Amino acid sequence: MESTALSVGQRVRLVGNATHSLVETICESRVNYWAGYATDFSCPCIFAYLGLRYAFSWPALIFGTLLGLIVFSLIEYAVHRWLLHDLRSPLFYLHNAHHNDPEKTSAFLFPTSFLLLMPVWFLFAWGFHFPQASFFLLGLSGGYFYFDTLHHVAHTRWTNQFPFRLVRKRWAFHKVHHRIEHSNFGVSTSLWDHVFGTHQNQMKRKQS
Secondary structure, three states: OOOOOOOHHHHHHHHHHHHHHHHHHHHOOHHHHHHHHHHHHHHHHHHHHHHHHHOOOHHHHHHHHHHHHHHHHHHHHHHHHHOOOOOOOOOHHHHHHHHHOOOOOOOOOOOHHHHHHHHHHHHHHHHOOOOOHHHHHHHHHHHHHHHHHHHHHHOOHHHHOOOHHHHHHHHHHHHHHHHOOOOOOOOOOOHHHHHHOOOOOHHHHHHO
16 A cells, blocks of 8 residues: 655645745735735834934935935835846745736735834834934835835726826836836836836837
């Protein structure tokens, strides 16, 4: 009689596949989607409060927030281009599912932004005694919330409603990305697409 016992490698693969399916199911749920949206909104509010309470000054507020926004835009571009579109990345399949069905709800596990950013704040504010980092994180998390909102609006019918009509140009560039995947990686801005040569103008695409 042949043994049906699974090897250690097979068990690991089974657990890995089950975990992947569970995470994918959670990420595609509406509860996770809106919980993530609420978390992403709360982060800039938290860092604004911490900055105003522990390290307020106009230069710190202005320059820290602007620096955070710029750094976020670069992170957004880098993650989108070199992580979400890399076949070797564990996040590729989640993002690929979004490309296959753009209007389907899909998001990272909802506490991700909070769990990533709060340790950074504690490191700088308490470890390095530099609470002004609150404003940098305000810009960083505010940029992410702006990205989140812009991306959500882009994949709904709200682009026909005021004030979302003001961001139609951004949506037009993102639509090009969904047709030509190796272009227009920036959702919130096209700055880094111009810098790295991946910008594709929709009008030029139509004329070709």
